[in-house]
Every structure is written in structure tokens, then in C-alpha cells.
Amino acid sequence: AQTVTQSQPEMSVQEAETVTLSCTYDTSESDYYLFWYKQPPSRQMILVIRQEAYKQQNATENRFSVNFQKAAKSFSLKISDSQLGDAAMYFCAYRGHGANNLFFGTGTRLTVIP
Amino acid sequence: GAVVSQHPSRVICKSGTSVKIECRSLDFQATTMFWYRQFPKQSLMLMATSNEGSKATYEQGVEKDKFLINHASLTLSTLTVTSAHPEDSSFYICSARDPQREAYTQYFGPGTRLTVL
Numbered sequence: 001a002q003t004v005t006q007s008q009p010e011m012s013v014q015e016a017e018t019v020t021l022s023c024t025y026d027t028s029e030s031d032y033y034l035f036w037y038k039q040p041p042s043r044q045m046i047l048v049i050r051q052e053a054y055k056q057q058n059a060t061e062n063r064f065s066v067n068f069q070k071a072a073k074s075f076s077l078k079i080s081d082s083q084l085g086d087a088a089m090y091f092c093a094y095r096g097h098g099a100n101n102l103f104f105g106t107g108t109r110l111t112v113i114p
Numbered sequence: 115g116a117v118v119s120q121h122p123s124r125v126i127c128k129s130g131t132s133v134k135i136e137c138r139s140l141d142f143q144a145t146t147m148f149w150y151r152q153f154p155k156q157s158l159m160l161m162a163t164s165n166e167g168s169k170a171t172y173e174q175g176v177e178k179d180k181f182l183i184n185h186a187s188l189t190l191s192t193l194t195v196t197s198a199h200p201e202d203s204s205f206y207i208c209s210a211r212d213p214q215r216e217a218y219t220q221y222f223g224p225g226t227r228l229t230v231l
Contacts, residue, residue: 035219043205045158045222091157100146100211102220104157 002027004094006105013082014113020067021077021108023092031097034068034075039107040088048090051075079110087112117141118210120223127198128231135193135226137208143188144210148220149181152205164191198230 003026013019025034036048051059051068058066063083067076079086092105117140127133137147145166150158162183163171170183180202182194191210195202205227209220 033219037222042224043152043207044224045207045209047219047221050219100163101148101160102158106157 002029002094002096002103004092004103004105006090006092006108008108009106010109010111012111012113013079013086015082015084017082018078018080019082019110021079021090021092021110023075023077023105025073025075025092025094025103027073027094027096029096033095033097034066035093035095035102036064036066036075036077037091037093037104038086038088039091040085045091049077082112084112084114086110116212116215116219116221118208118221118223120208120226122226123224124227124229126229126231129199130197133195133198133228135195135206135208135228137191137193137210137223139189139210139212139221142210142212142214144191145188145213147185147191147208147210149183149191149193150207150209152207152225154205158207161193195228198228200230203228203230 005024032053034051038046038048049059049061049064063080065078089107091107093102095102119138121136147164149161152158161176164183164185166185172178185191207225209222
């Protein structure tokens, strides 16, 4: 079974600084998708960024970028120029190519210090 | 685009009653929707996959007679918690895939907080 591990229960970052959230996963599949979701205090899950495993290029979305290391099964999220609104729980998620469901990590709570 | 709504956002009920939660895809048709449960300070746990026009697929350990799922149209799935008990109190979140967009991405509703007294 696929497992997703987020080893940092909590992280903090100074406003305007950069922070990296870690995620590793275990799979025997070669084709799959990886996601980072953000869950602010409102608890609405918001898609931050996604990556197709067959793409070597790391995905970027404005201040958010990933470091996808397929061989190491690592998928970290980098947030640049952190803003107060970035404070939230961040979940890493995995989906197999032919599968329907997502496997979530346990989450990292990010605090942004003014 | 890809907006998913849930209703109600919050519900309090007495033990033994049934509660229905609606999940709607507002700007797309979703042949597949998903129901998750999230306990405080924990991750999301998939309960079941809801397929339009057919029976839902439940994850291991989820009682299908307790959590009834109906996906009667391409924009609506409902989760009914039957004979609710205090241990059913939780945050329930639905999601949906838009097959016309990036088919592998799930978009989430805002969640429903259920409290059973």
C-alpha cells in the first residue's frame, strides 16, 4: 500500500523568508501524481501545487515550488517570500495513475511569524 | 472554476437521528466524488468513493449501512449518517474530480462539522 510521510508536524518561518516542507512516499508504481494541499483555519482544502511523476521538471506556482526527486521518492514544498496568509496545515498527497483516491500524509502545521 | 460546495456547514443533532450532508459540484459535472472524515488535528481519511448512477465503493472498516451514499446526478452526492452516535462526531469533507480538466486533481468542499449530542 502507498504511504505518505510528513516528518515535520510543525514548522515556523519569518514573514518574507523561505521555508521548505518535507514529504516522502512509498510506492511501487512508476506513474503517479503528487499534490500539496493547504488547509487554513477555515478547514477548506485548497490545492497548492501538483506534479505528474513522468515530468522531470519541478512544478512551480508563483511563490510555491516543489523539489521532486523520483528516485528518492521525495516531494518537498518550498514557499518563498512567506506571507501571513500562508499559515495553515499543509498536506502532501499521492494518487496512483489508474487509481481514484488520494493518500494523505499526516500534515505539517506552518506558522508564519510577523 | 472547479468549485465544490457542501451543505450544511455545521450540524448538531441528537443521538439516534439521521443527518444528510450534500456535496455539489457547482461548475462542472463530476462522475466521481469522494467522502472523507477528519478527526481533530489529524489527516483526512477516505471513507468512500461515490460513483454517479452506481453503488459507492467503501473503504475497509467503513460501515456502508451506517454511512449511506447516494450519487443521483452528475453534480450531487449525499452522505447520510444513520442513527448517529457521539462517536460519529467529526468533520466530513467531500471532493470531486472534473474529468474535463486535469482529471487526476480532486477539488474539495468546505466541509461539514457534525456534532452528535
